[in-house]
Amino acid sequence: MNITLTNVDKNNYEDVCDLSVAESQYDYVAENMWSLVESKFNPSYQTRAICLDEKPVDFSCGCLKQLREYQFGYLW
Template sequence: MNISIRPVTKENFEQISDLAVSEAQQDYVAENSWSLLESKYHTGYTTRGIYLDEKPVGFFMWVAETPSKISIWRFMVDEQYQKQGIGRVAMELALHDIKLTAELQEIEICYNPSNPVAESFYQSFGFTEVGMDEDDEDMLAIISL
């Protein structure tokens, strides 16, 4: 199983946009097409397709909040490719790329606390919960470097 993350380009954005999570997961993540649109109108947004061999199967978007802080805003694996270990490898690859950022001191992620797998999944990468966001909707977790 060859998993990689690659930039989203004019050649692959439609395939990335067509990826979807299950109906039960739709409240946990924005649609990829919306995230790609956001990334074109704001600076500091990085988008990556998650690939299994040559097939796009997922999506990442992270945002440089400050020179020392990057937040992972979007992370999804298409429902047909979940529970195969793809997300775990993709997260390792994304964190590796993010950590190459000069001056980086913190990586943040937020997730719906009712998401049954998020907490243990993110903790396994070293994220530590720090409390609810300012809207009291999502749990914030960080990796301090």
């Protein structure tokens, strides 16, 4: 079993978009497709596919911003 964080690119974005969350999470988490679109227009967003044996099984989108002298980030 090999778990990796992989850049989302033209080779795996469809698999990432096909991932879904439990129905109980719909009100809290955007569909992966929308997060990928947002990442293309917000340069501070970084997306990764969480892969198990090279197959995307989850998705991470993070934002790294700098506000004055402080740098902070968050994941969703």
